[in-house]
Amino acid sequence: MIDYRIVENEIYTGKIGSLVSMLEHTRAVTIDEVTNLTQKELDYLVDSSSNSIGALLHHIAAIEFVHxxxxxxxxxxxESEFMKWKTSLELGDKARSEKKNKPVSYYLHELSEVRENTLKQLKSKHDSWLFEEHKWPNDVPYNNYYLWFHVMEDEINHRGQIRSIKRLLLNDK
Known part of the structure; x- marks a missing residue:
């Protein structure tokens, strides 16, 4: 059952607990959206330049890993991490040819494995960590809070794509 509340979690510090609540809600809705899809539905391409639902799910896992x-x-x-995740990060032609012929359990496992590490790591962090500032190579500042906001933002965006693909699938039946 999906929890429709953003709550603090006593395992984490205050803001991190709220962040975890948002990450977990976002993931629960995504999983609910795809759990019953067949391999054919996961591999469906709207056109020759679109991404499949399966590729989008693996992309969501890849983005979280990078963050x-x-x-x-x-x-x-x-180098080895980049090679493992490159196709899923970039999507496109290579993802269309490689990210297919897998059941939904494969994608759910990948999402779960990556999330398990996120939750483990967040247990050791304090709220002040969220606000630690860094700079991209182009000298633009960011903080850890933004990075994890982006993980949710990216997943929600791709879930919208997944819903659109599912609607098109219904029309093709």
Whole structure:
């Protein structure tokens, strides 16, 4: 059952607990949206330049992984991490050919594995960590709070795409 409240969680400090509540709500709605999809539905392409639902789900996991590395380890992806996630981060032609023929359980497992690490790492953080500032290579500042807001923002955006694809699937049946 999806919880429609943003609440603090006693396992985490105040603001981090609220952030976790938002991350978990966002994920619960995404999972609810895709749990019963077939492999054919996960692989469906609206046209030759669109992304499948499966590719979008793997992209959501990839974005969260990247933000773990940036915020928790204060570094960029190493070569092996980049190679593992590159296709899902970039999407496009390669994702259309590689991110298919997998059941929904595969994507749910990937999302769960990445999220498990996020929650584990957030347990060791305090609210002040959210406001720690860093700079992108182009000298633009950001903080950890923004990074995790972006993880939710990206997932919600792609969930909208998933819903649109599902509506088109219904029309094609």
């Amino acid at each position: 773990q590395v940036i915020s928790f380890e204060e570094r960029d992806l190493n």
